[in-house]
Amino acid sequence: MAGIGQRLAPVIAHRGAAARAPENTLAAIRLAAAEGARWVEVDVKLSRDGHCILMHDELLGRTTDGRGEVAHYDLDELQGLDAGSWFAERFAGERIPTLEAALALCLSLKLDINLEIKPCPGRERETARACVEIVRAQWPNRQPWPLLSSFSEASLEEAQLLAPEMPRGLLIERSTERVLATLDRLDCVSLHCDHKRVSTGLVRALEPSRRPLLCYTVNDPARALLLRDIGVVSIITDRPAEIGAALGF
Numbered sequence: 047m048a049g050i051g052q053r054l055a056p057v058i059a060h061r062g063a064a065a066r067a068p069e070n071t072l073a074a075i076r077l078a079a080a081e082g083a084r085w086v087e088v089d090v091k092l093s094r095d096g097h098c099i100l101m102h103d104e105l106l107g108r109t110t111d112g113r114g115e116v117a118h119y120d121l122d123e124l125q126g127l128d129a130g131s132w133f134a135e136r137f138a139g140e141r142i143p144t145l146e147a148a149l150a151l152c153l154s155l156k157l158d159i160n161l162e163i164k165p166c167p168g169r170e171r172e173t174a175r176a177c178v179e180i181v182r183a184q185w186p187n188r189q190p191w192p193l194l195s196s197f198s199e200a201s202l203e204e205a206q207l208l209a210p211e212m213p214r215g216l217l218i219e220r221s222t223e224r225v226l227a228t229l230d231r232l233d234c235v236s237l238h239c240d241h242k243r244v245s246t247g248l249v250r251a252l253e254p255s256r257r258p259l260l261c262y263t264v265n266d267p268a269r270a271l272l273l274r275d276i277g278v279v280s281i282i283t284d285r286p287a288e289i290g291a292a293l294g295f
């Protein structure tokens with residue numbers, strides 16, 4: 047099976063195609079495919095009753111018509127919320143998807159997926175465990191696994207323990223002296239860094255281990271070109287159509 051460097055696309059649609067559809071919804075994933083993306087990134091959290099859902103924030107208020115903490119609601123309550131109207135009226139009635147529904151949609155659209163494990167505080171291992179169990183149960187054997195990434199080292203450790211066969215990416219906001227040792231310890235195949243903090247030095251530091259560098263969240267085509275030219279393998283963007291066009295895809 048191809049290594050992650052060969053599998054990754056130059057463009058990964060961030061939270062779906064989040065510039066033109068409500069982030070982390072099935073509509074955003076569909077739009078990413080319609081805009082030509084071959085990969086999508088989504089954020090995975092747990093409901094109170096332990097179901098994996100797509101959601102970025104710990105609070106419901108920004109991206110739904112609910113209030114309070116995601117972790118205080120069961121799945122059936124969360125699925126009663128409107129996750130589309132905040133973005134635009136035409137998305138009214140869009141729901142918070144389960145991870146199962148998102149995986150099924152990606153499979154039907156032939157999209158590769160980067161699952162960012164984004165645990166609410168204190169649920170780092172539990173979130174990774176639930177995510178891995180769903181992927182293992184649902185993802186076809188013949189397909190390369192989704193790429194699991196996280197800022198949480200505890201989540202990555204748990205994924206490594208339970209599913210060493212699933213590729214892991216380390217998310218960082220900025221590079222530190224420990225980053226290479228952490229990549230080795232967690233046996234990560236890729237590094238995902240804030241594009242504002244990327245340097246040619248970081249690209250060079252990854253070369254001996256042949257780990258690709260991915261950058262988030264890049265919505266400016268000129269910036270994407272510059273990053274590509276210094277050796278960034280994948281650009282994670284809210285605007286896959288524009289960034290794809292700039293990069294020639």
Ligand code: G3P
Nearest residue numbers: 087089102162238262282
């Ligand atoms: O996975 C890349 C990126 O999504 C990480 O940051 O806050 O957008 O989830 P955030």
Ligand code: MG
Nearest residue numbers: 087088089162
């Ligand atoms: Mg994310």
